[in-house]
Amino acid sequence: xxxxxxxxxxxxxxxxxxxxxxxxxxxxxxxxxxxxxxxxxxxxxxxxxxxxxxxxxxxxxxxxxxxxxxxxxxxxxxxxxxxxxxxxxxxxxxxxxxxxxxxxxxxxxxxxxxxxxxxxxxxxxxxxxxxxxxxxxxxxxxxxxxxxxxxxxxxxxxxxxxxxxxxxxxxxxxxxxxxxxxxxxxxxxxxxxxxxxxxxxxxxxxxxxxxxxxxxxxxxxxxxxxxxxxxxxxxxxxxxxxxxxxxxxxxxxxxxxxxxxxxxxxxxxxxxxxxxxxxxxxxxxxxxxxxxxxxxxxxxxxxxxxxxxxxxxxxxxxxx
Ligand SMILES: NC(=O)c1ccc[n+]([C@@H]2O[C@H](COP(=O)([O-])OP(=O)(O)OC[C@H]3O[C@@H](n4cnc5c(N)ncnc54)[C@H](OP(=O)(O)O)[C@@H]3O)[C@@H](O)[C@H]2O)c1
Numbered sequence: 001x002x003x004x005x006x007x008x009x010x011x012x013x014x015x016x017x018x019x020x021x022x023x024x025x026x027x028x029x030x031x032x033x034x035x036x037x038x039x040x041x042x043x044x045x046x047x048x049x050x051x052x053x054x055x056x057x058x059x060x061x062x063x064x065x066x067x068x069x070x071x072x073x074x075x076x077x078x079x080x081x082x083x084x085x086x087x088x089x090x091x092x093x094x095x096x097x098x099x100x101x102x103x104x105x106x107x108x109x110x111x112x113x114x115x116x117x118x119x120x121x122x123x124x125x126x127x128x129x130x131x132x133x134x135x136x137x138x139x140x141x142x143x144x145x146x147x148x149x150x151x152x153x154x155x156x157x158x159x160x161x162x163x164x165x166x167x168x169x170x171x172x173x174x175x176x177x178x179x180x181x182x183x184x185x186x187x188x189x190x191x192x193x194x195x196x197x198x199x200x201x202x203x204x205x206x207x208x209x210x211x212x213x214x215x216x217x218x219x220x221x222x223x224x225x226x227x228x229x230x231x232x233x234x235x236x237x238x239x240x241x242x243x244x245x246x247x248x249x250x251x252x253x254x255x256x257x258x259x260x261x262x263x264x265x266x267x268x269x270x271x272x273x274x275x276x277x278x279x280x281x282x283x284x285x286x287x288x289x290x291x292x293x294x295x296x297x298x299x300x301x302x303x304x305x306x307x308x309x310x311x312x313x314x315x316x317x318x319x320x
Contacts, residue, residue, distance in 0.1 A: 003062030003100030009049030038066030090126035144169025281307030
């Protein structure tokens with residue numbers, strides 16, 4: 001099963017064609033021919049070896065865990081999909097990633113692609129969409145009328161978080177750099193705070209969703225109500241004692257999460273798309289080639305992209 005990945009950890013130049021052994025499709029699995037793969041910061045963090053402790057992969061491995069494509073084969077117990085169906089999905093985090101010609105995925109983690117979305121658009125949604133659903137709905141239980149403070153409203157996760165929070169009826173205040181102020185407003189944020197010109201939020205918040213971490217997280221704690229939820233996908237304040245004391249004083253319910261894909265979350269994401277409450281936000285598209293993946297990683301590593309980066313495999317071309 002040919003894809004783009006690494007034989008050893010390293011910078012973007014380590015990206016290469018990797019050929020992993022094929023295997024049989026299990027009873028509850030489908031084989032999907034990839035047409036597009038989302039690119040996420042986890043891809044280059046893993047490539048560099050930054051995540052070795054928590055995710056001890058032994059390369060070779062194919063990168064990418066966010067995809068859209070066409071079903072090529074179904075397992076004997078699969079009854080929701082047929083060969084030829086266009087789908088999008090977030091596979092389990094294994095060495096068989098989505099920068100690939102094909103992948104085998106559990107049926108439960110696959111949903112039909114909405115007909116109005118291109119493969120590129122559909123592939124941009126699962127990883128970030130499921131992350132936001134877990135953070136805002138399953139952990140923070142954000143409800144209508146609550147005030148959300150979202151750190152990083154212009155990134156891959158942030159652009160979808162703004163849309164889902166609005167769909168849930170929350171009031172959304174988000175931090176972005178001054179250059180992204182209008183961009184974040186256009187995605188639906190109620191109040192935009194330009195962090196790079198030292199603007200500060202006004203009032204107090206029921207929920208904090210942190211996609212940035214470090215000092216941005218620490219600086220947000222004083223703006224939370226007593227008993228508020230603070231969910232971080234970026235390490236929070238990384239065990240800073242002053243921040244922990246502040247969290248304790250305010251009885252903040254803290255949660256450093258690492259998203260787990262589930263059937264329920266994929267179905268919820270599909271519902272948001274069907275109801276036109278979530279639309280993809282694409283920053284760059286590159287071809288699904290080694291050179292395209294290198295450029296995509298260089299773009300993502302700037303931490304300045306708006307929305308998502310996607311690799312596109314046109315006409316099921318061979319990976320090279
Ligand atoms: N734990 C999990 O389950 C999980 C899941 C998904 C992602 N993540 C992590 O969450 C983080 C965000 O992911 P992503 O896909 O959204 O990344 P991304 O798309 O690369 O984020 C880029 C955005 O971050 C913004 N940004 C950078 N510094 C900022 C700051 N100090 N304040 C506000 N915004 C800032 C940039 O806006 P400006 O150019 O305006 O600064 C840019 O739009 C990454 O560290 C990723 O690894 C974790």
